[in-house]
Amino acid sequence: MSSIIEVQGVSKSFGGVVANKDVSMTVELGGITGLIGPNGSGKTTLFNSVVGYHPIDAGSIRFEGKEISNYQVQDIARLGLLRTFQQTRIYGAMNGVENMLISLPHRKMSIWDALKTNTSEDYERADHLLEFVGLYEKRMLKSGDLSFGQQKLLEFAMALMNEPTCLLLDEPTAGINPTLINGLIDRLKRANTEFGITLFIIEHNMRVIMNMAETIYCLAHGEMLAQGTPDEIQNDQRVIDAYLGAH
Amino acid sequence: MAKNKTILYASILAISFIAPFAFPAFGTQLATLWLMIIVALTWDMTGGQMGYNSLGNIFFYGTGMYVAAVIAIGLVYDVGDYTNAAGGGIYEFTDAQYFGGLFLGVFGAGVFCSITAVIIGYITFGLRGPYFAIGTLGVAIAAGELVSNWEWVGGGQGIALPVYPGDLDTGKIFFYFIFAAIGISVFVFVKWLYATRFGAAINAIRDDEEKADAMGIHTLRYKLITWAMAAFFVGMAGGISAFQLIHFEPLESAYQTINLGIFMVVCVLLGGKGTLWGPVIGAILFHLFKEVTWNFFLGWQWVALGALIVVTVVYFQDGVMGWLMHKRPEWFGIKVEAGAAGEAK
Numbered sequence: 001m002s003s004i005i006e007v008q009g010v011s012k013s014f015g016g017v018v019a020n021k022d023v024s025m026t027v028e029l030g031g032i033t034g035l036i037g038p039n040g041s042g043k044t045t046l047f048n049s050v051v052g053y054h055p056i057d058a059g060s061i062r063f064e065g066k067e068i069s070n071y072q073v074q075d076i077a078r079l080g081l082l083r084t085f086q087q088t089r090i091y092g093a094m095n096g097v098e099n100m101l102i103s104l105p106h107r108k109m110s111i112w113d114a115l116k117t118n119t120s121e122d123y124e125r126a127d128h129l130l131e132f133v134g135l136y137e138k139r140m141l142k143s144g145d146l147s148f149g150q151q152k153l154l155e156f157a158m159a160l161m162n163e164p165t166c167l168l169l170d171e172p173t174a175g176i177n178p179t180l181i182n183g184l185i186d187r188l189k190r191a192n193t194e195f196g197i198t199l200f201i202i203e204h205n206m207r208v209i210m211n212m213a214e215t216i217y218c219l220a221h222g223e224m225l226a227q228g229t230p231d232e233i234q235n236d237q238r239v240i241d242a243y244l245g246a247h
Numbered sequence: 248m249a250k251n252k253t254i255l256y257a258s259i260l261a262i263s264f265i266a267p268f269a270f271p272a273f274g275t276q277l278a279t280l281w282l283m284i285i286v287a288l289t290w291d292m293t294g295g296q297m298g299y300n301s302l303g304n305i306f307f308y309g310t311g312m313y314v315a316a317v318i319a320i321g322l323v324y325d326v327g328d329y330t331n332a333a334g335g336g337i338y339e340f341t342d343a344q345y346f347g348g349l350f351l352g353v354f355g356a357g358v359f360c361s362i363t364a365v366i367i368g369y370i371t372f373g374l375r376g377p378y379f380a381i382g383t384l385g386v387a388i389a390a391g392e393l394v395s396n397w398e399w400v401g402g403g404q405g406i407a408l409p410v411y412p413g414d415l416d417t418g419k420i421f422f423y424f425i426f427a428a429i430g431i432s433v434f435v436f437v438k439w440l441y442a443t444r445f446g447a448a449i450n451a452i453r454d455d456e457e458k459a460d461a462m463g464i465h466t467l468r469y470k471l472i473t474w475a476m477a478a479f480f481v482g483m484a485g486g487i488s489a490f491q492l493i494h495f496e497p498l499e500s501a502y503q504t505i506n507l508g509i510f511m512v513v514c515v516l517l518g519g520k521g522t523l524w525g526p527v528i529g530a531i532l533f534h535l536f537k538e539v540t541w542n543f544f545l546g547w548q549w550v551a552l553g554a555l556i557v558v559t560v561v562y563f564q565d566g567v568m569g570w571l572m573h574k575r576p577e578w579f580g581i582k583v584e585a586g587a588a589g590e591a592k
Contacts, residue, residue: 051461077463089461091454102451104444107463111472114445162462 004029004166004198005050005081010059010069012045019045021222022059027166032192032199034213036206036233038243042222043202044086047168051083052076063166078107080165084172086202088151092144096135096154099143100126103158126161133157133187149176153184160191166198167191173205185211210234218242263431267423274419278491280534281426285484286507287514287526288433289477294512295521296441297473298453299372303383305508306390307478309501310363311356311485313394316406318355319348319490330401340409353425353486360482361475368471375456384504391502405496408489422491426484433480438523440476449473453521509556510537516559519568528567 005027012020019042027033037043049056050063052073061069063081071079091099101118130136133153138146143154152172159167172188173181185208191197203209209216210230218226218233220242226233233239267274286304293299320329323344332338340348371382395403411418440446448469451459459466488495495501502508510533518529533555540551559566565573572579 073457074460074463074466077461078465080463082463083461085458085461089455089458091451091458093454094450098447098450101444102447102459102464103462105463106444106448106465109444111445111468114448114469115440115443117443118447158462 002029003027004064005200006060006062007046007050008060008062010046010049010061011057012042012049012054013057018222020049020056020219023219023222023224024059025217025224025227027198027200028215030192030196030198031215032189032201032213034209034216035200035202035219036204036209036216036239037219037225041219041242043219044170045222046219047083047170047202050076051081051168080107080163081168082159082162082164082166083168084152084155084159084170086170086174088148088155090143090151090155090158092142094143095141096130096139096143096146097123097126099154099158100130100161103161105161105163108163129157129160130154132160132190134183149180152176156184156187156191160195160197164197166200169199169201171202171204173203173208181205181208188212260431263427267420271416271419274416274423275491276534276538278419278423278426280531281423281430282484282488283510283514283530283534284430284527285426285433285480286511287518287530288430288437289480290511291515291520291522291526292437292440292449292477293470293474295515295525296446296453297449297470298456299470299474300376300380300512301383301474302380302504302508302512303367303371303385303387304477304481304511305502305504306367306383306387307360307364307481308485308488308507309387309390309394309497309503311353311360311482312489312495312501313400313406314356314359314482315349315352315486316408316489316495317400318352319345319408320406322348322351327399330399330404330406338409340412342412345409345412349487349490352490353483356486357479357483360478360485364475364478365471368474369467372467372470372474384508387502387504387508391498391504394502395497401496403496403498405494405500406489407494410493411490422487425487429480429483429487434523434527436476436480441523445469445472513556513559515566516564517555517566519566519570519572522566522568522572525566525568532567 003026007023007025010020010023023046035043035046048054050061052068052071052075056069060067063079068076091102101122104122106114127136130139133156135150135153135157138150143151146154152175156172173184176184188199189212192199201209201213213230216228216230216233217224218239225242226236226239228236266277270277286308290301290304293301317326320326323340324338329338367386371379374382394400400406411421448459448464451464452466452470456466492500514529514533515526516529517533518527519525536555537552540548544551
């Protein structure tokens with residue numbers, strides 16, 4: 001397998017606070033990669049650096065071999081590298097179907113394509129994906145009225161509608177009812193295998209990430225502490241210490 | 248439903264057609280009503296549908312006036328000499344020169360305003376919310392001041408255009424029908440536009456621009472195109488106004504920020520922001536209100552208008568359409584139980 005995202009020696013500070021220090025990692029094409037770490041260890045900062053929310057201080061970030069560390073958010077999104085938000089963001093005033101249709105990949109459209117109305121295939125795809133995440137029955141409701149967990153599922157479906165090459169998920173199971181989590185794990189795995197989307201996931205729920213990811217990276221105090229398979233990570237004394245606060 | 252709609256549209260068209268003949272005394276008033284509808288509908292394109300409240304759309308109206316006048320005059324005479332004479336010289340226009348100049352001028356005004364919208368938009372679309380409103384207002388005010396000091400286009404005196412060749416009453420009906428034609432075109436155009444993916448994308452920009460960015464929507468490009476489309480129609484409306492008014496000057500009639508520039512916003516708020524019919528209904532109500540107060544409460548008209556604005560902004564933000572949607576959701580196809588996915592609003 002070749003790598004799709006390569007992060008090399010990335011550092012980022014906010015004033016005197018060092019959020020990421022000389023972080024290096026790779027995301028394998030077509031796989032599921034996890035990123036864990038205690039609160040405040042710099043996971044979301046690393047995500048934001050990758051998707052272009054802020055410039056990095058040092059290092060390089062490559063997507064499909066292309067240097068993207070100086071790109072803006074929308075430029076990176078147009079390359080097919082998409083992210084979901086830790087605080088879910090959907091278009092609350094619109095219903096589920098409208099949310100889905102807006103998420104059609106505009107990066108693949110010319111202005112003339114954009115000036116067409118949505119085709120019946122677009123509606124079918126929207127319905128299909130809403131069914132995939134289990135929101136089909138609620139698709140005509142105003143999405144701002146959905147529960148937080150349902151909004152997360154909708155955001156995930158919207159991301160799939162956008163046909164990304166790689167999807168960065170910031171805590172996909174946070175705030176979701178434990179009984180729904182199993183279904184979500186299953187759907188994430190299917191998105192990976194059926195739609196061929198590379199996943200890069202930040203997750204606090206160990207059970208979830210150990211079940212899904214092939215490779216896991218662990219951050220602590222802004223530095224890359226360990227990497228390996230779920231088994232290796234689970235038995236790594238440094239990781240256990242970091243989580244239990246042994247430093 | 249479809250049949251009802253056809254009847255509705257047909258009767259509106261019929262009324263529009265008959266109105267100037269049935270009420271000949273109100274010819275200019277009815278033409279102005281169409282102007283209000285045009286500027287309200289185009290303001291709603293950015294203000295209501297895209298979430299960018301521009302106070303500078305009047306810039307396109309004023310610029311449209313000047314561009315149309317300069318084109319129409321420039322085709323026949325030297326513009327500098329013409330404006331220097333300030334209507335005192337002898338400058339004849341044949342019918343062909345008048346109508347040719349009018350149509351080329353009005354079309355040229357639309358194209359020119361589209362281009363300026365892209366340039367100004369490129370600078371001002373970095374601003375959000377009230378900052379965008381103030382920024383665009385600044386553009387309109389600055390343009391008015393600059394033009395009023397530009398002697399080539401008549402400076403503070405403005406420009407006097409040739410009078411409509413022929414009977415004045417026919418002229419009134421002529422201008423009514425051009426305004427009506429553009430008004431109907433704008434309505435048909437935005438009705439189509441809001442049903443496209445483009446329309447959905449500008450709604451996404453309104454609801455959460457950062458999310459739209461993160462989803463890879465070409466936000467800046469879409470914003471520029473939307474404003475350029477609005478500016479095209481406003482510029483044409485300005486061009487026609489120039490010929491209808493015959494004489495216009497920069498601050499009170501062209502770049503009239505505190506009159507038409509604010510009226511268009513009030514029309515949209517009154518009728519309902521972000522809806523197809525809201526701007527039309529708002530323009531009709533506002534124009535009626537304005538004409539009644541101007542005729543029967545002269546001296547108090549600005550007070551009444553100010554009161555209307557305050558009441559609308561404070562107590563009636565959703566406008567007539569928003570209020571109706573709240574009271575009668577079933578009229579708009581909003582059902583609690585799932586309906587067909589493809590159903591229009």
